[in-house]
Amino acid sequence: MADTPSIVWFRQDLRLADQAAFAAAAADGPVVALYVLDDDAPGDWRIGGAQRWWLHHSLQSLGTSLAALGVPLVLRRGNAVEQVARVAAEVGAARVHCLSHYEPWWRDAEAALARQLDLVCHPGYLLIDPDAVRTGAGTQFRVFAPFWKALSAKMPPDRPRAVPGKVVGAPHPPEGDGLDSWTLLPDKPDWAGGFKDWQPGEDGAAAALHAFSDMVVTYKHDRNLPSTNGSSRLSPHLHMGEISPAAVWHAVADGDGAEPFLRELAWRDFTSNLIIQLPAYADTSGLLKMEALPWRTGPAADADFRAWTRGQTGYPIVDAGMRQLWHTGWMHNRVRMLTASFLIKHLLLDWRRGEAWFWDCLVDADYGNNSTNWQWVAGTGIDAAPFFRIMAPLSQSEKFEAAEYIRRWVPELRDLDDDVIHDPHQADAAPAGYPAPIIGHREARERALAAMRTVSALPSPS
The missing domain is CATH 1.10.579.10 (DNA Cyclobutane Dipyrimidine Photolyase, subunit A, domain 3)
Structure with missing residues (x-):
């Protein structure tokens, strides 16, 4: 274990369990945990109002979990590439670890950082690395049914890993913003009163998975009935990376009737596969x-x-x-x-x-x-x-x-x-x-x- 700190660059992967970037940084030596709120790189696709509410609570939860391990969560706001590079210079970091992301702005940011720093991108946001699921001709899929067949042949994913047993925080972590200063929560008016049934954060994700694991047997039927509580309600937890898709797969895959839900879980992989091929898919018709x-x-x-x-x-x-x-x-x-x-x-x-x-x-x-x-x-x-x-x-x-x-x-x-x-x-x-x-x-x-x-x-x- 080296004395030089490594940075964990958190994005939509706000968890400690089955988080390959966090585990790798902990194995390297002292850890600096960093989240950058970048509203510029995504342009029109910066996170919206409802998700900003969620982000506030998810970062709060992650910060508490990291603090229990002796690692403060450093918050910075601005261009992500510039802020990560700046923090690396401030602490003399030898390496930056992150989970690979597939939105076009994150792919651009990863490429830019890799030209400046020792950036190590790990799998874990999806069930499988997109490059591992290819057609017989070696190209990426554009139709879900054959994509699902090819992905299924490579399942199950690796079993999820626990939080590292030993984590050492950097002795002189950099300063960061206070979470409240970002004003992510609505104020005048506070339109989030109906959000109270959600529990953002890693513990909330685990609770949602536990509740759904008993319901998966009826998912195929109940998911279509709006009056019935038949959905997993895991989607925001999965998007923010508060739980890994591998953990969800292993929790439900052996249950009766699990395949319809596993197909929905694989849909995340498919849509990421599409935006890799068509980065402007949110703005331009595929046809x-x-x-x-x-x-x-x-x-x-x-x-x-x-x-x-x-x-x-x-x-x-x-x-x-x-x-x-x-x-x-x-x-x-x-x-x-x-x-x-x-x-x-x-x-x-x-x-x-x-x-x-x-x-x-x-x-x-x-x-x-x-x-x-x-x-x-x-x-x-x-x-x-x-x-x-x-x-x-x-x-x-x-x-x-x-x-x-x-x-x-x-x-x-x-x-x-x-x-x-x-x-x-x-x-x-x-x-x-x-x-x-x-x-x-x-x-x-x-x-x-x-x-x-x-x-x-x-x-x-x-």
Whole structure:
């Protein structure tokens, strides 16, 4: 063990267990733990409001865990490359350890730091290194089904490792910012009152995994029912790296009915694989021809967008989802698809407007997942449902038994019976004050298909 300190550069990997960069730094010698809040490098994709709330509490949790080991968490704000290099110079660090990340700005930062410092990037953010999952021709996959088959053949991942038994903090750690000075928490107004059911941090992630491990047997069925607590609710913990995907895999893989959930876990790997190939996937349609689709713009379109964000569309399942998102920072996955489809197909609004709204409102906002999922629904992605597949929110609401979900999030409809709550206006049962449908389903479908026909008539871009 050397006397020269090493830096652990934390990003979306805010844990100590099964954290290869932290373990390697501890094995090297004295440890400097560093987190840099970089709002410049990501540009428009800097973390949104809901995730800033989560980050505050996650850093607080990580700092407490590190302090118990005698290692302070150093917080710096600014350009990540500059701040990591500056801290390395201040402490005379011989090496910087980090987990590899796959967002384009983090890949650029890793490349820049590697030219200045001895940067060691470790696996651990995903189930497997993306380079290890290739087609027979040696290329990266662009379709999930064969990707899942190839990844499954390489599973299980290595078993998760415990927190290192011996960790030595650097004798003269650098100064850092106080967490409160970053003002990550909302104040005026404090819109995060509904976030109280979340427990950010490594302990919260472990508790969520423990709770879900008993539910995985019913996941395939229950995950589609918004009124049922059938989701893992692990997504924000996984995104912030408070638990490793390997730990999640090993906790549930041997349970009955685990495969549907493991496929969802592998989806994170797939979307990271896509943004490595297409770094601008959050801004550019995977099918370039779809860039010509005539999205609605102007005051009427803006008014419709505002109604959608506020849960005032007159479609109860859509309104319930959008209100749940605002109040809790999360939305049931089935309802995410319905609300996204409604914005794109019913309102004919550019999928990127919805993507940006979700980015700001979701505690689990993830560059790869967010862009891939929106493009999947929009039919603009390289592995996506076709645009003409238009979800019918009223029948979907009934099919997936969303009555109690609607009663919770659209309380003005709470007194309606199950047979009318999904479409109260059709039954002439909507109470005063609940808006009429912003557009009829048939009218919306015809308008969307007409827009798609204009694209279909265009020659494919060369």
